[in-house]
Amino acid sequence: MxxxxxxxxxxxxxxxxxxxxxxxxxxxxxxxxxxxxxxxxxxxxxxxxxxxxxxxxxxxxxxxxxxxxxxxxxxxxxxxxxxxxxxxxxxxxxxxxxxxxxxxxxxxxxxxxxxxxxxxxxxxxxxxxxxxxxxxxxxxxxxxxxxxxxxxxxxxxxxxxxxxxxxxxxxxxxxxxxxxxxxxxxxxxxxxxxxxxxxxxxxxxxxxxxxxxxxxxxxxxxxxxxxxxxxxxxxxxxxxxxxxxxxxxxxxxxxxxxxxxxxxxxxxxxxxxxxxxxxxxxxxxxxxxxxxxxxxxxxxxxxxxxxxxxxxxxxxxxxxxxxxxxxxxxxxxxxxxxxxxxxxxxxxxxxxxxxxxxxxxxxxxxxxxxxxxxxxxxxxxxxxxxxxxxxxxxxxxxxxxxTTNDEREADAIDEHAPVIVAGVGRFGQIVCRLLRANNIAAVVLDHEIEQIENVRRIGIRSYFGDASRTDLLETAGIAQARLLVVAIDDRERSVRMVEHVKQFYPGVWVLARAFDRGHGYRLRQAGADDVVRETYHSALEMGGHAMTALGVHPLRSRQMTWAFQQNEEAHDDDLYEAWKDIESGIHFSSRYGELFMKLEETLSGVMQSDWDEPSREDVPIWTPPRED
Structure with missing residues (x-):
């Protein structure tokens, strides 16, 4: 044996x-x-x-x-x-x-x-x-x-x-x-x-x-x-x-x-x-x-x-x-x-x-x-x-x-719109659908042929081309655009793109997709006006559902997620400044950690604060799930 x-x-x-x-x-x-x-x-x-x-x-x-x-x-x-x-x-x-x-x-x-x-x-x-x-x-x-x-x-x-x-x-x-x-x-x-x-x-x-x-x-x-x-x-x-x-x-x-x-x-x-x-x-x-x-x-x-x-x-x-x-x-x-x-x-x-x-x-x-x-x-x-x-x-x-992407010439763009969307993967597609549902015209660009073909099947007109190229952005009408949505699946290209647009077209509002907090800070440093982390809101939504599944009232759960988001936004500037020092080579990791712990303490206080439970007349009847 x-x-x-x-x-x-x-x-x-x-x-x-x-x-x-x-x-x-x-x-x-x-x-x-x-x-x-x-x-x-x-x-x-x-x-x-x-x-x-x-x-x-x-x-x-x-x-x-x-x-x-x-x-x-x-x-x-x-x-x-x-x-x-x-x-x-x-x-x-x-x-x-x-x-x-x-x-x-x-x-x-x-x-x-x-x-x-x-x-x-x-x-x-x-x-x-x-x-x-x-x-x-x-x-x-x-x-x-x-x-x-x-x-x-x-x-x-x-x-x-x-x-x-x-x-x-x-x-x-x-x-x-x-x-x-x-x-x-x-x-x-x-x-x-x-x-x-x-x-x-x-x-x-x-x-x-x-x-x-x-x-x-x-x-x-x-x-x-x-x-x-x-x-x-x-x-x-x-x-x-x-x-x-x-x-x-x-x-x-x-x-x-x-x-x-x-x-x-x-x-x-x-x-x-x-x-x-x-x-x-x-x-x-x-x-x-x-x-x-x-x-x-x-x-x-x-x-x-x-x-x-x-x-x-x-x-x-x-x-x-x-x-x-x-x-x-x-x-x-x-x-x-x-x-x-x-x-x-x-x-x-x-x-x-x-x-x-x-x-x-x-x-x-x-x-x-x-x-x-x-x-x-x-x-x-x-x-x-x-x-x-x-x-x-x-x-x-x-x-x-x-051979498929680089040797193919970019499509000829024959229209301009107030919105330019760069990248129509799983993230950019949702933005495009929301814009189309509200009759807002957009010029859609992507460097992957497969993605272009996918969105064309659902009726969204799009063009093949590398949106980070300055000449293609100019052809797409960046000079007349009001909003640029950066949703490309490449960290470095997205940062370079934001830097270029904010340098030569500062009047364009840039909304950028970030992979994580660090990438979000880099986009913010490059000049992005608004940065959205790709998994942040979905994780926050799931956290709210988790609280409801454990017996917390849906409105209380929603209030908690709002409080969480507001608390993050209130401390974001301090964390961003500490991050800039770290990126500059100054080792302030202890300061960043202290700020993060302070954020967690404030968040805990907000979550434990009292709230007035709504009356039956104000909200639909809701029965908590059984413990078993």
């Missing part, structure tokens, strides 16, 4: 140290897990042969991830993507397998082994790709959705590939498979059935998952909720996913595919959010453990002997898959940065490659010595996947943004 505790501690401390460091440097959590695995495995030798066993257990994290992905999808939306799912996914698997087979034949492999190798490298890493897409907020982009369609098809394609591999057995390799005994220990309900009976059992299992998930899950969860014990609901959620995975394994189907179908069935369930909340922590831990075992499982002895061959094969796998994916991106009109996201995101082998590799050795299709090298190639390509995403994020994406 002590040995298990020590091993668990080693895995956890490696993750705790490596992942935050990788995230801090913008490398992503997946690369952090992989590096942690390399550190505790091949480098330090703290973990050993048990990593393979742990990896099989940790692969359940992929099953949980696809269950959660299924719950986030609308079946109608999935059906709408059927052309990508079948066409794009089918062509990717077929063309990549054919290319891999051709390279294998050129290298002197027999056609059976070459075909198996082609299938092994045709599959990409569902775990790494989906985790990274979600982590970087790219899952809903066109490139992300196309990548998911291909990954889903690959998971389905594993089933016929597993059925095909035993038919490729080579007589001269029989008895050499290292994993033959392990294979024989697997439990299967269809191992000795004829093909027609096997098909019927598979169909029955899929129908059972769909029908059971739709009709039986709701009564089950309602029954469990009657216990009012959260841990029982968690156990039920795990039981559901594990049971589906076991059923799929018993009929030789992909457990991940079964979990995805179950998640899809439960997508519109009233228990969906509770299920996600209960399964998400287990999914994250198991996926992290899986990535660590991939890094720890790299055999440095074989790598040191065959490092040139492994690196060459790894580069060839990524290059060939990227070429196939790039051609498919062009055929299916996945253009621009989305095409490169699709290409670089899937240009690796995946965790199912280990499964197919082991299965191929067990069934005398791939020689064990070759399997060791190919296993390193699969691990290496997975290890490089986060690097490909970093390449996309830091090299490809900025280039396309510059």
């Amino acid at each position: 002590t040995a298990y505790f020590i091993q668990a501690f080693i895995y956890l401390i490696a993750a705790v140290i490596a992942v935050p460091l990788a995230t801090r440097f913008g490398l992503g959590s997946v690369l952090g897990y992989l590096v942690a695995g390399v550190a505790i495995g091949p480098v330090m030798g703290l973990v050993g042969q048990e990593t393979t066993t742990i990896q099989h257990f940790a692969e359940f994290g992929v099953v949980m991830m696809l269950f959660l992905v299924g719950m986030e999808l609308d079946p109608k939306a999935l059906w709408a993507e059927k052309s990508k799912l079948l066409g794009l996914g089918g062509l990717q698997v077929g063309l990549t397998a054919a290319a891999g087979m051709a390279i294998g034949l050129w290298a002197g492999l027999v056609w059976q082994t070459a075909l198996a190798v082609g299938f092994i490298f045709a599959l990409s890493s569902t775990a790494i790709v989906l985790q990274t897409l979600n982590e970087k907020g790219l899952a809903r982009s066109e490139g992300g959705r196309s990548a998911f369609s291909v990954l889903l098809f690959q998971d389905v394609a594993v089933i016929p590939i597993l059925a095909l591999i035993p038919l490729l057995a080579l007589p001269e390799l029989v008895g050499t498979g290292a994993g033959t005994e392990a294979h024989g220990s697997n439990v299967s309900l269809v191992a000795h059935l004829p093909a027609w009976a096997h098909g019927l059992v598979v169909i029955a299992a899929i129908v059972g998952v769909i029908v059971g998930g739709y009709y039986l899950s709701r009564p089950l969860f309602r029954y469990v909720l009657q216990s009012r014990l959260r841990e029982v609901f968690t156990a039920t959620a795990l039981m559901l996913v594990i049971g589906i995975a076991a059923l799929m394994s018993l009929v030789n189907l992909s457990p991940a595919l079964g979990a995805f179908l179950a998640g899809l069935v439960l997508a519109n369930s009233e228990f969906r959010h509770e299920l996600e909340a209960n399964i998400e922590p287990f999914k994250g831990l198991l996926l992290g453990l899986f990535f660590i075992t991939v890094g720890a499982g790299i055999d440095f002895a074989v790598l040191s002997e065959q490092w040139g061959l492994v690196l060459a094969l790894g580069a060839a796998v990524i290059a060939v898959k990227a070429l196939v994916l790039l051609i498919l991106a062009l055929l299916f009109r996945i253009r621009g940065s989305n095409g490169w996201l699709f290409t670089l995101g899937l240009a690796q082998a995946g965790e199912f490659g280990f499964v197919l590799l082991t299965y191929s050795v067990q069934n005398s299709v791939v020689p064990p010595d070759l399997a060791k090298i190919l296993s390193l190639v699969v691990a290496l390509s997975m290890f490089l996947t986060p690097v490909l995403f970093i390449l996309y994020e830091r090299v490809v994406l900025p280039r396309y943004r510059r």
Whole structure:
């Protein structure tokens, strides 16, 4: 038992140290897990042969991830993507397998082994790709959705590939498979059935998952909720996913595919959010453990002997898959940065490659010595996947943004208005809508094409261009404008813009959006006439609602928020002067702190002052919420 505790501690401390460091440097959590695995495995030798066993257990994290992905999808939306799912996914698997087979034949492999190798490298890493897409907020982009369609098809394609591999057995390799005994220990309900009976059992299992998930899950969860014990609901959620995975394994189907179908069935369930909340922590831990075992499982002895061959094969796998994916991106009109996201995101082998590799050795299709090298190639390509995403994020994406924004000329502005709004993101849009609702004309500018297109869809006329450019401001009519609203999403540009306008057009009233108190003081120093912190009023409003939820009368709560705001405004000048001294290099942090504490004391006194409760005739009847 002590040995298990020590091993668990080693895995956890490696993750705790490596992942935050990788995230801090913008490398992503997946690369952090992989590096942690390399550190505790091949480098330090703290973990050993048990990593393979742990990896099989940790692969359940992929099953949980696809269950959660299924719950986030609308079946109608999935059906709408059927052309990508079948066409794009089918062509990717077929063309990549054919290319891999051709390279294998050129290298002197027999056609059976070459075909198996082609299938092994045709599959990409569902775990790494989906985790990274979600982590970087790219899952809903066109490139992300196309990548998911291909990954889903690959998971389905594993089933016929597993059925095909035993038919490729080579007589001269029989008895050499290292994993033959392990294979024989697997439990299967269809191992000795004829093909027609096997098909019927598979169909029955899929129908059972769909029908059971739709009709039986709701009564089950309602029954469990009657216990009012959260841990029982968690156990039920795990039981559901594990049971589906076991059923799929018993009929030789992909457990991940079964979990995805179950998640899809439960997508519109009233228990969906509770299920996600209960399964998400287990999914994250198991996926992290899986990535660590991939890094720890790299055999440095074989790598040191065959490092040139492994690196060459790894580069060839990524290059060939990227070429196939790039051609498919062009055929299916996945253009621009989305095409490169699709290409670089899937240009690796995946965790199912280990499964197919082991299965191929067990069934005398791939020689064990070759399997060791190919296993390193699969691990290496997975290890490089986060690097490909970093390449996309830091090299490809900025280039396309510059091409889209910087190379496009600013729109010709053919109107003037008393108000100029610079920036129509989530903040500036509200200002524009309020102005339009009151029939106040405004010239709207933004440097992001996407934002311009969004506001044009809701009927707000806007122009592409960098509002901080002096010539564009003059074209927009800054000399005749009465008000300039600065709502651009860039601290430095907004300060420079305010400085320029107040220097050359002092008669224009400048209303500026600030990110925080410090940015607000910089805008005020630049000459802004009015500064609004973007989260200040929403936080104040929520504070008022919090007081009401705790039993404070709504009018008293409103009075408190007004008093808070007035108290802030009364002390703002003093805080601003203290801030200017700090910005000038004079260390007056103690003075600033004293002023802030004085503000808090005054605020506390205001909040605790008496007030006259309104009569029933003056306000609507209000009943405080119950304490329970």
